Amino acid sequence: MRSLLDFIVRHSYVFLFILLETLSLILLFGFNDRQKEAFMTSANSMSGTVFRWRSGVEQYFGFRKENALLVEENARLRAMLYQLTDSQYASMENSMSADGVIVARVIDNSVRKDDNYITIDKGRRDGVAQGMGVYNPTGVVGVVMVAGKRYSVVMPVLNGNTSISCKIKGTDSFGFLEWEGGDPYLAQIKDIPYHSVISVGDTIVTTGFSSIFPENIPIGTVSDVERMKNGYTLRVEVNLAVDFSDLGWIYIHSNTRDPEIDALYQQIGR
Amino acid sequence: MDRDLFLHRLFSLLLLVALQVLFLNRIALFGYATPLFYIWLIARFDSSMTRSGVLLWAFFLGLLIDLFSGTPGLNAASATLLAMFQPVFLKLFVPLDRYDVIVPGSSTMGGRPFTGYLLLLTVLHHTVYFILRSIPLGDWPVLVLKIVFSAIMTLVFMLVAELVSPNHGPKRS
Incomplete structure (x- = not known):
């Protein structure tokens, strides 16, 4: 009996190993997709904050290219404006506001995995919600997958589940x-x-x-x-159209869905 | 436990986590090679540590990396397994007649044994890591390429780290 106890005490690390390894594997395989999304830490503010620091530093290196993109987009938009007639222009100017668009920065990003995700620095607090479309001056980026309080995770085109x-x-x-x-x-x-x-x-x-x-x-x-x-x-x-390895500012289309369309989709189970 | 040593280790851990999640995770050379340099912490554990100590440090190291990489349990599982074997590997590469505390390094173990020790650690860790990561397994050739290329990168990082800092850290008396 004594020697058995001795054995257990001397080899306690083996039990510790089994405990820790089991814990890890439960984390790894025991999570369903929904829990994984919650773990998608990028949406939790601690790692969001860290990634934002990094992005703040990196931002300085991309200014020139990003400016060029924005100027190009401005030129395109201006060219479109010039084609409007005076009366169209006047009526648009009255009704226009930037309401339907939220501007955010990409603070974490990957392109090399099978399922890539993008983290942005706006969340529910800023009006971002799950299912909103994300694009940048060059084109479509993806769809908001999880909206955290201050950060959100976007499922970009470069993700196996995108459609x-x-x-x-x-x-x-x-x-x-x-x-x-x-x-x-x-x-x-x-x-x-x-x-x-x-x-x-x-x-x-x-x-x-x-x-x-x-x-x-x-x-x-x-x-x-x-x-x-x-x-x-x-x-x-x-x-x-979008170079996903080089994302800076993005726009989020926050026009809320028509509830009637949603209700119809729900009826047919989509 | 020596308080200075503990703080030094904690500082190294945080530094390696930051380095890994802020920079190294984003490297993907040829689409395959991502250095997992954070195991350097485990590789440097000296022979005076209790085996439970090694396991706990490694587990929390992996868990922190997971927290910032969106991969629950993946790094924790592979780092813990590595920690189970690190003391065994260390004994494999150290002359049998030594009974003093060994801090793994080229100066204490000799260049070649140390490199062999690092290689063994890296290959074990990366094999476990990439197998767990690619479950359900399907594409074997790609899996092998990922393990090999990433292991080479990690090893290069570790050898450079060894060259840059030959014997730093608080000396044990």
Whole structure:
């Protein structure tokens, strides 16, 4: 008996090892997706704050490029404004406000994983909610997945679970943009009907169906089209407009969904 | 436990966590190689530490990394397993006739044994880490590439760290 006790005391580290390892594995596999989202620490303010410090330092190195992007966007917007007639301009000026748009900074980001996530420095406190669309001057970035109090996590296009309603600019052929992993500059659309007229170089934009995004935000350009094995649909490779390895300021589309559309979707279980 | 030693260790831990989550996690050379340099803390544990001590330090090190990387349990699990083997590996590479406290390093162990010791630690840790991370397993060649490339990067980081700081840290009397 004594020697057994001795043995246990001398080898207590083995029990400690088993305890710690079990704990880790419970954390690793015992979490369901919802709990994992909560753990997605980036949304919790401690790591959010740390990532914001880093981003604050890095910001200084990207100013020049980011400025160029913003000036380009301004030029585009101005060119569009000039095409308006006086009366259109006047009525727009009265009704315009920046209400539907929240501006945020990307403070953490990855492009090399199978499921990438982006952390931004705005949260529920600033009006961000789950399901809002995120874009930047060059195009679509992703959709808000978890909105924390001061920070949020965005599921970018570069995530295996992403599905964004999109169409070919100027037409009504639409499909859903997905990402198969690998190349951070390429995404795919798989369910465009084969009779659609689509060719390399066409621009892909958002549809505005779901009101997650405004209509006609650029997504990318078609780089390859091939017929799927089933024969009925096309597989389209899209060169993404956004350089995900270099994200700075982003816009969040906060126009709330029409509750009636939501209720309808709920009825059909979507 | 010696208070200075404890604080020194805590400081190293925080420094390594910061380095890992702020910079190293974002490196992905060729899409595969991410250095997991934080195991340097475990590699430097000396032979006077109790085995439970080694386990606890490693567990909290891994847990902190997890907290900032959005990977619950992944680094904690692989670091704890590594900590179970670190004292064993250290004995493997140290001459049998030594009974004094050994602080792992090229000056105490000799360059080659120390490199071998680091290599063994790195390969064990990275194998466990990447297997756990890629469950459900499917793409074996990619998994092996990730382990090999990342291990090389980690090893390079550790050897550089060893060169830069040959024998610092409070000396034990």
